[in-house]
Every structure is written in C-alpha cells, then in structure tokens.
Amino acid sequence: MLENLALLPENFSVPGSMFRLLVSTALLVVAIIILRTLTARFIRKNVTSSELRGRLLVNSRNGFLLLGILGLALIWGDQIRALALSIVAIAAAVVIATKELILCMSGSILKGGARSFNLGDRIQVKDFRGDVIDQTLLATTIMEVGPGKTGHHRTGRMVVIPNSLFVSEPVINESFTDNWDFHAFTVPFKREDDWPAAQQALLESARRQCEPYLETVRKYMNKVGISRGLEVPSVDPKVSIQVPAAGEIHLIVRLPVKSGQRSHVEQAILSEVFANRAFSGKNA
Incomplete structure (x- = not known):
C-alpha cells in the first residue's frame, strides 16, 4: 500500500471545495449511523410488543436512509446540478447528431x-x-x-x-384491396374533336373488358365494404367528362381491374378504341 502511495504525483492535491464536501459527507454518514444505532437500541429496550418493535425498527431505518439521501443532495447539490446540465447537453448533442x-x-x-x-x-x-x-x-x-x-x-x-x-x-x-382495384386514366381531346363518339367507344370497350369478371368484383367489393364499414362505389365502368382548360375536353375512364393488370387493361382499351378511328374532328 505504501508503494502505491509513493507512485502518486508529488503535486497531487484535493481542491479545498472538494475536501470540504468530502468532510461534510463523512460527518453526515457518521452522524446518521450513530443516531440510527442509538434509536434502534432505544426501541429494542423500551418497546415490549414484538410486532410494534419490528415496525418501528423498519420505519426508523427507512427514515434515516431518506434523511441521508436528502443530506447528500444538499451537500452535493451544485455538483449534481452541473452533472445534470452536462448530461442534458450530451443528450441534446446525441439527439441532434442522430436526428x-x-x-x-x-x-x-x-x-x-x-x-x-x-x-x-x-x-x-x-x-x-x-x-x-x-x-x-x-x-x-x-x-x-x-x-x-x-x-x-x-x-x-x-x-x-x-x-x-x-x-x-x-x-x-394504390392497392386498397388485395385482389381487385379501381383504375382511372385520362384521354384528352380538343373541343372540336368528336369526343362524344370517343366517350361512347371508350365506355363500350371498358364494359367488354370487365364483362368476364364484373359480377365477381361486385361481390368482392360488397364484402370489403361490409368488413371495413365503407360505402363502396359502383363497380360498373364509366366515362366522365372534365374541362381542365378552355378548348380542352378530358375523358376520365374508370373501371375495376385485377391487381397488377392496370396497364394491360388500359392498353387493351386504348388499342381497341383508336385502332380504326382517330376522333380528330366532327366529321371524322
């Protein structure tokens, strides 16, 4: 042990403020130990009931423990506050770095x-x-x-x-349901084009594409609506009109399709409708 002490630096010293804190802590611990010992001895000698004696010993022990914690908090309050600020600063830096x-x-x-x-x-x-x-x-x-x-x-x-x-x-x-989805795509026209004929042709083609599975989709969507408590829209294909700007007509085709078949069905409808007619004018 003496050899270990000899290894300490010659200029090693404890700051005065730290020395006072350590002395105060030691005095507090000694005082609490003495008071607890005296209190326990007094209870054992003067309390005859074993049940009451045990309860008083436990309460006195917890009371002195709490007193010691409060005393240490008062003695080391400034250091604890500085440590807490350091921890908060480190935590804030970590949060910012890992935001x-x-x-x-x-x-x-x-x-x-x-x-x-x-x-x-x-x-x-x-x-x-x-x-x-x-x-x-x-x-x-x-x-x-x-x-x-x-x-x-x-x-x-x-x-x-x-x-x-x-x-x-x-x-x-875009995959609201597992097996069937609603798909919508836009076909733009000019006001002078024969868009009413195109609207009818798109609707007829969409109905032909959906006809093999339309009843299956209707039953499936009704089942989804009941299970989720939703009002499911009509599954019948439809073509609505939008006027996004003067001189333009947009036909919005909406129809039910099997999941993953949106592009295939859309291309089939467009190819069928525009294969033999361009709808480029009223007399087309």
Whole structure:
C-alpha cells in the first residue's frame, strides 16, 4: 500500500471545495449511523410488543436512509446540478447528431402502427412511386413505376426511401384491396374533336373488358365494404367528362381491374378504341 502511495504525483492535491464536501459527507454518514444505532437500541429496550418493535425498527431505518439521501443532495447539490446540465447537453448533442435515425425509426413505427401498406403494395410518397419490395427499420425499398404518376410500367430503377418521410409526408396506397382495384386514366381531346363518339367507344370497350369478371368484383367489393364499414362505389365502368382548360375536353375512364393488370387493361382499351378511328374532328 505504501508503494502505491509513493507512485502518486508529488503535486497531487484535493481542491479545498472538494475536501470540504468530502468532510461534510463523512460527518453526515457518521452522524446518521450513530443516531440510527442509538434509536434502534432505544426501541429494542423500551418497546415490549414484538410486532410494534419490528415496525418501528423498519420505519426508523427507512427514515434515516431518506434523511441521508436528502443530506447528500444538499451537500452535493451544485455538483449534481452541473452533472445534470452536462448530461442534458450530451443528450441534446446525441439527439441532434442522430436526428435522422430517430425520425427513420419513428416513421417505421408509424407506418407499422397505421398499417399504411404491405409488401407488394403500390405506393406513392412525395415524388416516389412504385411497388414495395422490402421494408427495414430505417428504410423502405420500392421498384419504381412510371413514367410519371399515371404510368404503370416498371422503370427498372430501385428506390430506397428513408422511413423519416412517412412522418412528414402522406402515403398514397394504390392497392386498397388485395385482389381487385379501381383504375382511372385520362384521354384528352380538343373541343372540336368528336369526343362524344370517343366517350361512347371508350365506355363500350371498358364494359367488354370487365364483362368476364364484373359480377365477381361486385361481390368482392360488397364484402370489403361490409368488413371495413365503407360505402363502396359502383363497380360498373364509366366515362366522365372534365374541362381542365378552355378548348380542352378530358375523358376520365374508370373501371375495376385485377391487381397488377392496370396497364394491360388500359392498353387493351386504348388499342381497341383508336385502332380504326382517330376522333380528330366532327366529321371524322
């Protein structure tokens, strides 16, 4: 032991403030031990009931323990406060440094709790749109679909989306149901074109495409509406009209399709309608 003390630096010393704190702590501990010993001895000698004696001994022990903790808090208050401020500063620095990671984990918990989508669903977050092929705690991987927000062809590009986007951005899930979806696409015309004939041709083609499975879709959607408590819209194909600008007519074709068959059905309708007629004028 003497050899260990000899290894201490010659200029080693304890600061005066720290020395006073250590002395105060030692005096407090000694005083509490003495008081507790005297109190326990007094209880054992003067209390005859064993049940009451045991209760008083336990209460006195806990009371002196609490007194010691309060005394230490008073003695070391300034140091504890400084330590707490340091811990808070370190915690704040860690939170700032790992902000994105925390947001990614929060987004993962949010999308999991809200059941926003599952593997295989087609989603759109901000400008990213595609089929979900992988999910982790920090990111979601999609196979991009396009071109744009109306295309349904895979571009061959894989997009890794940080889950932090799910905290601040809405998620559009295009796969509302597991087996059947509603699909809508726009066909633009000029006002002078024969758009009424095109509207009728598009509607007839959509009905022909849906005819083999229309009743199956109707039963399925009714079942979904009952299970989810929703009022399911009509599944019959329809073609509505929009006027986005003067001189333009947009025909909006909406029809039910099997999941994953949007592009195929859309192309079949357009090819059938425009194969033999262009609808480029009233006399076309």
